[in-house]
Amino acid sequence: MRHILLSSIAAGLLAAVAVAQQGPAGPANPARGGGRGGRGVEIPRGEECPAGTTLVRVGTCQAPEFPPPSIVDYRPESSLVVEQHPVPRAKFPVVDIHSHTGPTPATIASLIAQMDGLNIRVLNNLSGGSGDALAQRVKYIKSTPHANRFTVFANGLNQFRSVAPGYGRTAAAQLEADVKNGAVGLKIFKETGMDTKKADGTRLAINDPELSPIWETAARLNIPVIIHTAEPPEFFEPLDMHNERWLELALFNNRRRYLIPVSFETLATERDDLFKKHPKTRFISAHFGWHANDLGRAARLLDAHPNVVLELAAILYDIGRQPRAAHDFFVKYQDRILFGKDTYAPEEFPYYWRVLETRDEYFDYYRDYHAFWKLYGMDLPDEVLKKLYYKNALRVVPGLPQTGWPK
Numbered sequence: 001m002r003h004i005l006l007s008s009i010a011a012g013l014l015a016a017v018a019v020a021q022q023g024p025a026g027p028a029n030p031a032r033g034g035g036r037g038g039r040g041v042e043i044p045r046g047e048e049c050p051a052g053t054t055l056v057r058v059g060t061c062q063a064p065e066f067p068p069p070s071i072v073d074y075r076p077e078s079s080l081v082v083e084q085h086p087v088p089r090a091k092f093p094v095v096d097i098h099s100h101t102g103p104t105p106a107t108i109a110s111l112i113a114q115m116d117g118l119n120i121r122v123l124n125n126l127s128g129g130s131g132d133a134l135a136q137r138v139k140y141i142k143s144t145p146h147a148n149r150f151t152v153f154a155n156g157l158n159q160f161r162s163v164a165p166g167y168g169r170t171a172a173a174q175l176e177a178d179v180k181n182g183a184v185g186l187k188i189f190k191e192t193g194m195d196t197k198k199a200d201g202t203r204l205a206i207n208d209p210e211l212s213p214i215w216e217t218a219a220r221l222n223i224p225v226i227i228h229t230a231e232p233p234e235f236f237e238p239l240d241m242h243n244e245r246w247l248e249l250a251l252f253n254n255r256r257r258y259l260i261p262v263s264f265e266t267l268a269t270e271r272d273d274l275f276k277k278h279p280k281t282r283f284i285s286a287h288f289g290w291h292a293n294d295l296g297r298a299a300r301l302l303d304a305h306p307n308v309v310l311e312l313a314a315i316l317y318d319i320g321r322q323p324r325a326a327h328d329f330f331v332k333y334q335d336r337i338l339f340g341k342d343t344y345a346p347e348e349f350p351y352y353w354r355v356l357e358t359r360d361e362y363f364d365y366y367r368d369y370h371a372f373w374k375l376y377g378m379d380l381p382d383e384v385l386k387k388l389y390y391k392n393a394l395r396v397v398p399g400l401p402q403t404g405w406p407k
């Protein structure tokens, strides 16, 4: 049970001592609030401090003397002085396998200039669409002097909506046409398997046998399928004071996956079943399969499914907070990871280069709401960087421009 540790008399005495120590004219120093003079609350071992208080000694909680800032406003500046090695440009040319950006006549010049500055050789647009839209995208790329800098993946026919018997064969035929038109892979968006409903109103599971002709066609055409399954596990957890993505979930209502009936584990199980049932199809599990917070599980995924590789878009905050474990994982599975970024933002790529290439410590991430922690460099060897940046992608995606890369 909680009880007030200091009696009001004792607290009053301590406050009087504090005033005496400051001297008669000494103003209270706000920076020294807390500690003596505060009201402690004793708690049993293992129990949490009550709301509005924090642990100041084992078994004792205390409220700040001043109204605490919200997590939105609190931005402490690190006083740590260490060497800084920002990396504006990747050490080796990069394939960004997970982009949603492609060139248009209005953007291509600036896009190429930005990519050259960052050392991104190829930007792969996963939002290629299908049918005529996809054919037009490829046609435009081929008409420019930069045809070897941009590739596209096709998307499923009608975004897998209203799947009914026969859909799989029709979608497989559409995929074959899209590949003829220049698509170099197939992208499955996260809605498929999680939200999308079949014609009969039930949720379309990603391992639904109706979709099998699509995966078999991808294998026959020798193209990979990149698949985004589920969301970070914390998105499926209750939005309480223990959820490390609290701010993100409070900001973006479409990420509150704890509100949907399907669980992270169900989605991961269905995805793994898909990987198992189609061993000849090459799958790229986007966002590390959302297992970057549990590299043991990521390792088991790779060990169980030789047809699967991982892609590291949007999980920098997880590998950057465990640089030693991540280093060892990337060395051990150096043939099984592709570089991807997802959101195309030129100012954000250097954070990836810095985490992957340097041994820098305790530096800022670029999105406060993603991660309330700092990043560290993994210091990967050159050969691992080359595989991660382009060699693995060239093997997994044969339709990428294959010439002109360093050995």
Ligand SMILES: [Zn+2]
Binding pocket: 098, 099, 100, 126, 342, 343
């Ligand atoms: Zn994406």
